[in-house]
């Protein structure tokens with residue numbers, strides 16, 4: 001049986017430039033307690049922008 005990791009949860013990432021919320025990643029709540037900030041490619045901006053966790 002597959003072992004479920006209860007510490008991982010899905011979070012929505014929001015583009016800091018256009019505000020689109022198209023990215024979903026799983027994050028480990030135990031290892032990452034602060035807000036996520038990741039460089040992702042935004043389809044609306046058509047470039048890499050900083051995406052931060054939506055709260």
Ligand SMILES: [Zn+2]
Pocket residue numbers: 015016017018019020042043044045046049
């Ligand atoms: Zn964008």
